Amino acid sequence: VVRTAKIEEWRKFAGDEGLGLHIDETPGGGLALRVDDYKKRLILLPGDKEEIETIGWEAASDAELETFAANLKSHGVPFEWGDEDAAELRSVRHFMSFSGPKGMKMEIFEGPTQQNGFVTGECGIGHIAMVTKRPEETVDFFKKILGARHTDTIEDTLQRITLDFTFLHLIPRQHSIAVGATRGMKMDPMPVNIQHFSLQIENYADMTAANRRV
Numbered sequence: 164v165v166r167t168a169k170i171e172e173w174r175k176f177a178g179d180e181g182l183g184l185h186i187d188e189t190p191g192g193g194l195a196l197r198v199d200d201y202k203k204r205l206i207l208l209p210g211d212k213e214e215i216e217t218i219g220w221e222a223a224s225d226a227e228l229e230t231f232a233a234n235l236k237s238h239g240v241p242f243e244w245g246d247e248d249a250a251e252l253r254s255v256r257h258f259m260s261f262s263g264p265k266g267m268k269m270e271i272f273e274g275p276t277q278q279n280g281f282v283t284g285e286c287g288i289g290h291i292a293m294v295t296k297r298p299e300e301t302v303d304f305f306k307k308i309l310g311a312r313h314t315d316t317i318e319d320t321l322q323r324i325t326l327d328f329t330f331l332h333l334i335p336r337q338h339s340i341a342v343g344a345t346r347g348m349k350m351d352p353m354p355v356n357i358q359h360f361s362l363q364i365e366n367y368a369d370m371t372a373a374n375r376r377v
Contacts, residue, residue: 164217164268166210170194173207189252202254202276217260217268219253221275228257228273235261245270278372279365286336289361294326294353298344302329305340314338324352 167173170192177184177196185197189206196205208216222228235242242261250258256274263269281288295301305311311331315338319326325346330338343358364370 164206164208164215164219166212166214166216167207168209168211168213170207170209177205195254200277200279202278206253215267217270218263219258219270219272222271222273225257225273228259228271231271232259235259276372278369280369282363282365286334286363287339289363290336290339290341291360292328292341292343292358293356294321294343294345294351294358296344296349296351298327298329298342298349301342302331305331305342309333311340319343321358322352324350 165173174186174194175181177194178186187195187197187203189195189208191209193206193208195203196207198204210216222231232242240261242259245253245258245260250256250272253270253272254276255272258270258272260268260270293301302311302313306313311333314330314332316330317328319328321343326343327346328341328343331340331342333339345352
């Protein structure tokens with residue numbers, strides 16, 4: 164946790180004008196910076212000075228956290244358990260705080276919120292799906308121009324309309340392009356060019372957390 168009188172300067176430095184970190188707002192005008200799969204690695208809170216106020220140390224489990232608590236007690240080091248609001252600010256399940264060398268506040272936490280990200284890399288960002296009146300021409304275009312290869316053909320129903328989708332792949336992902344067409348008379352029931360594009364998560368816990376947020 165950092166106390167700073169320069170929140171806006173931090174926003175620029177940590178964000179798009181500097182380090183390129185993901186930034187979230189926190190209650191009270193602070194910022195939370197994401198560096199990796201942990202939701203929050205650095206928390207910046209408004210203050211009247213520039214100071215690293217708190218250092219956090221991670222316990223691997225509740226049991227280990229209790230072991231640290233017992234160790235603090237055995238050495239006569241006072242500590243306090245953080246309340247629910249403070250834990251939410253840090254995106255952890257539980258934590259305790261105590262004073263360390265030079266009076267610096269230290270915290271030991273357990274159960275950090277992690278977001279594992281998306282399946283990209285050699286598989287790209289995901290896939291696109293489109294509906295067209297000219298499916299054969301569209302599939303032929305992607306095969307000739309991009310070197311796409313046929314993966315599969317499925318039937319799906321969108322807005323009570325039955326469509327046949329041709330899946331095409333360019334990379335290890337099962338398909339990068341889905342070309343859909345209505346059966347019989349060819350129509351384009353979609354008012355947009357791309358019916359959808361996908362982002363593939365690494366685990367279902369992230370999807371569940373996203374559903375709760377929205």
